[in-house]
Amino acid sequence: MTPRRPDFVLSAPEFDLLWGDLDLPPVPYPLRVPSVGRTFAVRARLTDEVYRSCAERGLASGRRLDPRLAALLAMLAVPEVSVDAVGHIGYPVRAIAAAAGRTGLLAVLAGGEIWLTEIPPTALVPEIVAVFPPGAPGAPVDPFAVDALAGSRSSGGQIGVHAGVRSSTVVTWFDSSRGRYLVSRDSDGITVTPTDDTRLADRVTALLTSAAKIHTVGM
Numbered sequence: 343m344t345p346r347r348p349d350f351v352l353s354a355p356e357f358d359l360l361w362g363d364l365d366l367p368p369v370p371y372p373l374r375v376p377s378v379g380r381t382f383a384v385r386a387r388l389t390d391e392v393y394r395s396c397a398e399r400g401l402a403s404g405r406r407l408d409p410r411l412a413a414l415l416a417m418l419a420v421p422e423v424s425v426d427a428v429g430h431i432g433y434p435v436r437a438i439a440a441a442a443g444r445t446g447l448l449a450v451l452a453g454g455e456i457w458l459t460e461i462p463p464t465a466l467v468p469e470i471v472a473v474f475p476p477g478a479p480g481a482p483v484d485p486f487a488v489d490a491l492a493g494s495r496s497s498g499g500q501i502g503v504h505a506g507v508r509s510s511t512v513v514t515w516f517d518s519s520r521g522r523y524l525v526s527r528d529s530d531g532i533t534v535t536p537t538d539d540t541r542l543a544d545r546v547t548a549l550l551t552s553a554a555k556i557h558t559v560g561m
Contacts, residue, residue: 429499480521
């Protein structure tokens with residue numbers, strides 16, 4: 343995960359209950375967490391406990407959530423643009439970098455916690471790439487050795503974008519003992535090429551730019 347200290351930390355149940363109490367739209371992919379409390383009465387009791395816990399940590403006053411935290415969650419519910427990632431780096435990680443207007447947010451779900459960090463709205467791509475450990479490009483790959491290389495992967499993930507609508511294309515990468523690789527799929531099959539953080543970010547930026555143009559044309 344990104345080494346930066348988050349602005350807010352919520353457990354997955356706290357996130358679920360606060361989101362529901364704020365009456366926000368469905369949680370955006372890929373941050374959906376299991377719903378807690380089988381009945382309205384149970385959820386109401388658990389929500390009271392969450393607010394008490396948040397108050398003890400300076401995140402709420404009574405049942406009034408910290409205004410900055412509430413505003414970030416509200417923006418996350420309906421961002422203008424977002425970049426999301428799912429991956430496994432020894433443990434599963436899910437993250438989304440979202441922005442609307444002058445507000446940007448990085449939300450990372452790992453280990454049963456959600457880390458929320460306010461970021462510049464222009465930094466979505468580098469922030470989402472930085473969620474994962476840095477990687478050095480691997481050596482060029484013999485086309486006939488792609489399956490063996492993919493089978494030796496130690497970590498990896500996918501990054502998608504949303505600009506009005508979600509792009510059907512994702513950027514896929516993986517790490518192996520030989521380095522980091524980008525996976526591309528087309529009508530001719532699968533291509534594996536060496537990559538690093540910069541090239542990975544460039545590919546995601548290009549995908550986001552393309553998605554934004556398609557959305558603009560379709561309006």
